Amino acid sequence: MNSSHRLRLPVVAAAVTASLVAAGCGSGSGGSSGGAAQSVPGITKTQILIGSHQPLTGPAAPGYSEIAPAANAYFQYVNAHGGIYGRKIKYTYLDDGYDPSKTVSVVHQLVLQDNVFAIFNGLGTPTHLAVVKYLNASKVPDVFIASGCDCWDNPTTYPYSFGWQLDYVREGKILGAYIKQHFAGKKVGYFFQNDEFGQDGVKGLDMEIPHAQVVSRQSYVPTNVNVGPAVAALKASGAQVVVSFSIPAFTALLKLTAGKLGWNPSYVVSDVGSDPTTLAGLLVAFAKKAGATVSGNALTQGIITDGYLPAWGSTSNSWIALFKKVHDTYDAKAPLDGNVLYGEAVAYAFVQAMFKAGKNPTRAGLVKAIAGGLPQGPVVAPYDYSATDHGGIMGAYMGVIRSGVIVQQGPVWTTDTTPTGAVTTFTGSQPAAPASGMP
């Protein structure tokens, strides 16, 4: 140990001082900007500053990294059309690489240094779990978390947190109800990601599908791409329908592996892993790696899935027209896929909430506004927001992928997260998008 040999006071003191100066110089002015005593963090006369943690790099980046720029595209549209009571939204989203320790670091930066008004659409279950307690202890609104875990719906423990997307238990129940109805008596096999996403989904499925009908339950972990044994077991069980709670890469692996085994069951896939554009790209890429050429759209043909947003394919839908316009103006380089649609829609919901919070928004005021209920907007089913429910979207429609687009089949269904709550047809209709494009 060379240095220890002559470790001297001045050297250590100088080094420590230098390091702290470096730390202090890191970024400057942000820290003191929350100076005025009565001011609301992140709100000035002209601006609303919000922040987020997003996987812009790393394993979850492909696909998911499109969400924040798409949300920002809608915010830019709002800013160009008068903002929210004259204030423009500034959206700072930082990269956490889907690593929970980095999430903690960037969220501390956003809250303590940048003084954001709220954390919006923080992405990922394991990542966001790392900060949810901190945000609630600091009374920072934690709105529209980009994860379908029903763990956010806990107003007693997490009064400042709100989910948004259809949670996985509800989604499982809706897929299960469809299978019970359309595949009565058929043998069903489960293929799911072995974490909270897949397990919650299975929980929902089991609430609807009779247990005797389920012949095999196979799981995978995202770090192991060898799904061969799981798929072989599903095939051996004689399953005629495979329900898959998988991310897109593993939906593609499932489909290709089953094809290689010459097995062709019906597929029912969670919304998370069924975006036709993403899926088709992955199928072609994976097949190419294995030395085969396939047509992505041919392979996704006939996959049954669900959706809580109108599909890009429904060109007559006023929301799709609005989001296409925003996309073409502010985010034109991004593909027209489910992630981009998701980002714009959740941004719309945030703008709705901010308008509802009024001309002089406060952190508590935003929470109160959402808990008082939000109008339906771009999603196909109503929100469950109330003083006791912070979940989000309550239902979805079933659809089939045809020629690379999801085609809606039948009505919108809504349900709750309890084992006894029925899956019911939603009788209301989706309101049209306002002509201004602003809530």
Place this chain on the structure above:
Amino acid sequence: MTLLRHLAAAVVAGAVIWAASVQLNAFRDFQMAEIAVYVVAIAGLSVLIGLSGQISLGHGAFMAVGAYTTALLMMHLNWAWWAVFPASAAVAAAGGAVVGLAAARLHGPYLAGATLLLAVALPSLANQFPGVFGGDQGLSVTVLAPASLGAAFPQTRWLAWICALAALITLVVLANLARSRVGRDWRAIRDDPVAAALAGLNVAWLRVLAFIVSAACAGLAGAMLAVTTSLVSPGSFTLSLSIALLAGAVLGGLGTLLGALWGGLVIVLVPTYVTDVATSHGLSGGVAANVPIAAYGVVLIVVMLVFPYGIQGGLRRLATRFLPTPPARIGTPGRLPSADDDKGPDSPYRRPPVGEHQEEGTS
């Protein structure tokens, strides 16, 4: 005497850190805690590689052991942080002993491969036993500042204090250890294991001991990380963490404790600083997101080209060149490389013979 000097240095550094933590904003306090985490982990790794001449690509796994020990002890037994820190270090040290026993039989790339396996495999145990380790969602850890400091006391400052304290204690212990007989023995087995064995040193045991000490540091760092981030989950202990620790040790200067400080600073501050610069210059999202990674790579390349002995080695070298009294006295055991001696045939920092890859970069 040496102990007193190290203690005095630690007290001065502690006073500086205390003063700075009070002055800086809450986020900077948080970053100080993060830096302390990396300093401890890198210092331990630096001892392993720089002194004993063994490599580990699996230190993230030892951090995971420490972090999960912390979470489990706090959850089930309600231990206080000051009891949990040494306990986590001890559990990780036990893990280090087991790995060290295997490692002492392996050399160079084989050792790197074996430890790499550890980094990949161990964190996924958490997913295999979700009942105990909480699966992908992990376990939560809460350490609050004592109520006597007042309700308005920033939590992040408290984190900075306890992490800095743990880091300073670790550095004092390591500095003394390196100065001791054990430290000299390590250098002997690093430079020439055959000669060391002929001189009566138990090479295998010394290698295992180095692994134990190094794993204990990593375990402590894991405990500190758990407390700082308030969550322990497998996603925090990826292979890239292990690689980042190694990069930090090499960047700072292998085998030097101050090098660990430089390494920690680079790992924590460069990405934040570059992100701030990139976003304030209005780079588009996709570009801005990748700039920190690119900048980190550039720093790595530049340091390796300009300062082949790491930042600390480079600073020493500059000092010998520009200061009238060079701080490195020729002939002292364990002296630092200076500009003239890295190629001399008698230099202890000469290139190792072919086949002793594990000694690459130990100078």
